[in-house]
Amino acid sequence: MRLVVIGPPGSGKGTYASRLSPILKVPYISTGDIFRENISKGTSLGKKVEKFLNSGLLVPDDITIEVVKKRLKEPDCKNGYIFDGFPRTLKQAEELEKIASPDVVLYLSVPEWLLIKRISSRVICKNCGKIYNLLNVKPKKEGICDVCEGELIQRKDETPEAIKIRLNEYEKKTKPIIEYYNNKGILKIFSNDKLDLKPEEGVKKILEILGVRK
Ligand code: AMP
Numbered sequence: 001m002r003l004v005v006i007g008p009p010g011s012g013k014g015t016y017a018s019r020l021s022p023i024l025k026v027p028y029i030s031t032g033d034i035f036r037e038n039i040s041k042g043t044s045l046g047k048k049v050e051k052f053l054n055s056g057l058l059v060p061d062d063i064t065i066e067v068v069k070k071r072l073k074e075p076d077c078k079n080g081y082i083f084d085g086f087p088r089t090l091k092q093a094e095e096l097e098k099i100a101s102p103d104v105v106l107y108l109s110v111p112e113w114l115l116i117k118r119i120s121s122r123v124i125c126k127n128c129g130k131i132y133n134l135l136n137v138k139p140k141k142e143g144i145c146d147v148c149e150g151e152l153i154q155r156k157d158e159t160p161e162a163i164k165i166r167l168n169e170y171e172k173k174t175k176p177i178i179e180y181y182n183n184k185g186i187l188k189i190f191s192n193d194k195l196d197l198k199p200e201e202g203v204k205k206i207l208e209i210l211g212v213r214k
Helices: 013-024 031-041 044-055 061-072 090-100 112-120 160-174 176-184 199-210
Strands: 002-006 028-030 081-084 104-109 122-125 131-133 187-191
Touching: 002 013, 002 176, 013 028, 013 081, 013 104, 013 131, 013 199, 028 031, 031 044, 031 061, 031 081, 044 061, 044 160, 061 090, 090 176, 104 176, 104 199, 112 122, 112 160, 160 176, 176 187, 187 199
Parallel strands: 002 081, 002 104, 028 081, 104 187
Antiparallel strands: 122 131
16 A cells, blocks of 8 residues: 655654554555654765754655655565655656556544644654653653653754744645645545544554555
């Protein structure tokens, strides 16, 4: 299956897409994770994109598309993919059509008050990148990753100023692709306005929406 998960920052893209990956047996690909990994390793890609991530602005399309093209050539993508955070612009969506067009696009619809609440209570492991949310996905030990015991920190782009810029980028550049996929007839919508919905419950609902039996 080729699945794209789209939604505003804080809508749960990473939470759901990463949990759907072992169920649907296709790799979970987060362009945000790829960029963050390159920044922390100090690669030339990392140096190019750091300023965009830190400020909350989108990375230019040509850089992002190259990254995705390279990732899709890896053997684990032969049966499909789950994208979290790609495409984020019409240009990216059009490019994806040329390489490996999605079968279905899942749009996570969440009201803005809930996005802001979620983002401000989110922490990430400095070491392995696992995401926690102090509202509904708490670590066992405060401030420490359950998986690797790394330190849990706030993302640099989760300051109030950067959050505002990210929401604005989403409204301006990403929202139009919802219409694009709707017109193609492949858009499915998962609406959630609950603050404390457990990820497993959300995954169950999404599988129903996608018509997938576990
Ligand atoms: P995310 O982890 O998906 O919230 O992405 C974090 C940041 O990475 C975004 O705010 C952008 O700066 C950058 N980014 C991730 N995916 C893309 C994309 N498809 N296009 C442009 N920039 C991206």
